[in-house]
Amino acid sequence: MWRDLLPIGRDAATGGYRRSPFASAERECAAWFVEESTRRRLDIEFDGQGNAVAWWQPDKAHNSAVPATQPAPAAPNGILVGSHLDSVGNGGAYDGPLGVISSFAAIDRVRELGVVPTKPIGVALFVEEEGSRFGVACLGSRLATGRMDPSAAAQLRDGDGVFLGDALSDAGLEPDLGRSAMLDGVGSFVELHVEQGRDLVDRGRPIAVTSASWAHGRWLFDFEGEPNHAGATRMEDRHDPMLSYAMTALAADKQARLAGARATFGRVSVEPNA
Known part of the structure; x- marks a missing residue:
């Protein structure tokens, strides 16, 4: 999976990544997400701002024929994992993709062990998490969870004056900004994220569980x-x-x-x- 993603949006001069939301490189990453979900016969669901969740339903054998677009689990007991695939300008390779790739890898491993989950498991792909194009961090997830007014989001423009809705349309999506029903069945969300400071290095630890997160304001x-x-x-x-x-x-x-x-x-x- 890493080999497939590594070349997409990479700046040959700097080695960094430029995957601006709804632009060609980021859309290529989104297509990769759909391909990987389909390969695992997960049920893919999209919302009106471009977010996606690929569900593994516990009552559906993973070797069924073709994935269907089905609604999210009705009861709020689903486990959501995943992250984002957009980047800041000249961003790192692991910021976002690590959370998505590891989620697919975890499903593969669970299936190899013959374990059938008792709860729905969804791999999430949130858009414009970095805020690099429209200036609002976690824009896709804010809209999906109802934490941002859709009318305010509709007025957002990028540096070239392109409105958010027009950017969605230009990317082949159908804009419908606002709270997403596909998250109604989520009971918990877990994101594996690369450590972007040096705290783990100083502690001599390979991994840690966060107890809090810095409030993000701009x-x-x-x-x-x-x-x-x-x-x-x-x-x-x-x-x-x-x-x-x-x-x-x-x-x-x-x-x-x-x-x-x-x-x-x-x-x-x-x-x-x-």
Whole structure:
């Protein structure tokens, strides 16, 4: 499975991955997900924002003929595993795909052992988890769980001005933003994720179970100033917004360190940038 995914969306110059949501590389990954689900004769279900769940129903033999699109389990006792396949710009190979591939591998192993589950098991594929295109992290899962207003999501645009609904349509999907019924039968969700810091290395541990997760927030700061001549304008006459930005970044860094928290300035756009 890794061999199939590794070349998709990889930047030859940097070795990183560019799998922007609903663009060609990410859609190729989504097609791979459907192919792997079909190969295992799982029941694939999609929602109106492009999320997918491939269900292994306990009352259905895994060697049945052709998978059918069936509703999720009615009772909230299903076990959901999986992750996402989109990436940030120049992202890593394991961020997201590890959770999806390991889920398929786990089902394969359980079947090899002859174990038949007593609860439905679903492999999830959530879209736009990184927030790299529309600026909202976990967008697909937020919409699917009803944690984001569909009308607000419909107004989201990417850097080129493309609305979310248009991006879905351009990718061959039928937009229907909002809470997803396919998650109604989920009782628990488990995601295997690559460790992206060095905590496990420092502890000398290969794996760990998280007890909490950092709250994820994004803010947009707009600093306004006045462009002027770099040589002729006296320092006391300048109104440079980059100084305000620099002081804000330093203050955020200081407060994060004092609180044992995190603070990152990930993107800066300067106009006129002359």
